[in-house]
Amino acid sequence: MKARLPHGRAFVLSGxxxxxxxxxxxxVFLLAAGFAKFMAIWINWVCSLRIARKLVxxxxxxxxxxxxxxxxxxxxxxxxxxxxxxRGGGATSIEPLWWLPIGVGIFGLVALVHAAIxxxxxxxxxxxxxxxxxxxxxxxxxxxxxxxxxxxxxMRRIALLPGxxxxxxxxxxxxxRLPGLPATWDGLAIVHLSDLxxxxxxAKDYFKLVCEQAAKLQPDIYIFSGDLLDDxxxxxxxxxxxxxxxxxxxxxxxxxxxxxxxxxxxxRSELAxxxxxxLAPHFASIGSPADSSATPLILCGDETPWMGxxxxxxxxxxxxxxxxxxxxxxxxxxxxxxxxxxxxxxHTHGGQVxxxxxxxxxxxxxxxxxxxxxxxxxxxxxxxVSRGISGKEPLRYNCPPEVTKLVLRSTPSxxx
Ligand SMILES: [Fe+2]
Numbered sequence: 271m272k273a274r275l276p277h278g279r280a281f282v283l284s285g286x287x288x289x290x291x292x293x294x295x296x297x298v299f300l301l302a303a304g305f306a307k308f309m310a311i312w313i314n315w316v317c318s319l320r321i322a323r324k325l326v327x328x329x330x331x332x333x334x335x336x337x338x339x340x341x342x343x344x345x346x347x348x349x350x351x352x353x354x355x356x357r358g359g360g361a362t363s364i365e366p367l368w369w370l371p372i373g374v375g376i377f378g379l380v381a382l383v384h385a386a387i388x389x390x391x392x393x394x395x396x397x398x399x400x401x402x403x404x405x406x407x408x409x410x411x412x413x414x415x416x417x418x419x420x421x422x423x424x425m426r427r428i429a430l431l432p433g434x435x436x437x438x439x440x441x442x443x444x445x446x447r448l449p450g451l452p453a454t455w456d457g458l459a460i461v462h463l464s465d466l467x468x469x470x471x472x473a474k475d476y477f478k479l480v481c482e483q484a485a486k487l488q489p490d491i492y493i494f495s496g497d498l499l500d501d502x503x504x505x506x507x508x509x510x511x512x513x514x515x516x517x518x519x520x521x522x523x524x525x526x527x528x529x530x531x532x533x534x535x536x537x538r539s540e541l542a543x544x545x546x547x548x549l550a551p552h553f554a555s556i557g558s559p560a561d562s563s564a565t566p567l568i569l570c571g572d573e574t575p576w577m578g579x580x581x582x583x584x585x586x587x588x589x590x591x592x593x594x595x596x597x598x599x600x601x602x603x604x605x606x607x608x609x610x611x612x613x614x615x616x617h618t619h620g621g622q623v624x625x626x627x628x629x630x631x632x633x634x635x636x637x638x639x640x641x642x643x644x645x646x647x648x649x650x651x652x653x654x655v656s657r658g659i660s661g662k663e664p665l666r667y668n669c670p671p672e673v674t675k676l677v678l679r680s681t682p683s684x685x686x
Pocket of ligand 1: 658
């Protein structure tokens with residue numbers, strides 16, 4: 271095989287030399303994958319901070335540029351050493367400058383393998399005692415493109431990509447047995463919705479259908495954990511969507527970082543007008559309809575780091591079952607310190623794209639992909655992270671949107 275490497279003339283690759291060249295390209299590929307993972311760790315961390323949207327977008331652009339430039343730089347910079355070796359010039363030492371990007375690539379590769387193993391061995395905690403799910407494939411419905419896909423442009427083309435799961439909704443009922451749940455509240459049912467992201471990429475009818483599915487689940491409480499809008503003009507979709515949901519114990523919400531970017535005051539006001547209670551940054555005490563003397567339920571909200579502060583629970587009853595609605599799962603340690611029994615979050619969208627074997631790569635959390643979605647027991651808190659309903663980019667693979675009803679059961683040892 272004839273080859274031309276940087277700084278060198280064409281020469282013939284044969285036998286062992288061919289395999290050495292192939293090995294070199296494999297190493298470059300692996301280092302490039304590791305570097306991409308390192309960049310993903312960086313952008314995941316940046317997106318977990320209270321940073322202006324323009325800076326986040328600029329950082330994402332820089333990330334993509336560096337991810338593209340890295341393998342080219344390696345091929346150019348290290349190709350000379352490879353060419354020397356293949357010509358029979360023997361191995362030459364690599365300049366110290368190159369060890370930094372190589373080290374970053376190796377670090378990222380180790381992180382990639384570690385995250386992939388963690389993703390593969392993930393199992394829900396033992397307190398998850400029952401899961402019933404069905405998938406609603408909207409693409410089998412008549413005129414689904416006209417009804418559910420948004421207006422033209424690049425977002426519509428993304429939405430219509432083959433195999434895209436944006437229009438395959440997983441509707442689930444999951445049951446958890448929690449030691450802290452008083453017997454009075456046994457069977458409490460919560461429908462958790464997150465990350466609607468009203469935008470022009472997905473049509474209003476899609477969200478109307480999502481809310482119809484949520485209504486069919488007939489919970490005691492509706493919770494929305496933030497990121498309602500990516501276009502403030504879509505606020506008028508609310509009456510026909512979340513505005514249609516009513517539960518015996520109420521509807522509660524917090525807002526997310528995408529709402530913070532736009533107009534959180536108008537969003538709160540419209541949600542409140544439609545009967546939704548704002549939980550951030552305080553708590554609501556809910557009495558049991560079956561027993562007015564029973565310990566109340568405490569529902570609190572958290573929109574940090576983007577808005578407000580953590581809820582002040584000093585006046586909340588110590589023995590009450592505590593539920594925290596936090597847009598980001600990053601507030602998990604605060605929840606644990608404040609004896610939160612159940613924490614409901616979104617924000618990470620499950621990563622939206624989960625690669626075979628590797629799992630999610632992008633998950634805007636300081637924990638990276640660790641809490642991208644799913645349920646996690648971190649004593650004394652059960653954290654549930656929703657994959658959400660949509661996203662600004664309507665792209666999902668191995669990560670369908672979810673509408674989930676959580677049914678909480680007490681245990682015989684529940685003393686409260
Ligand atoms: Fe979101």
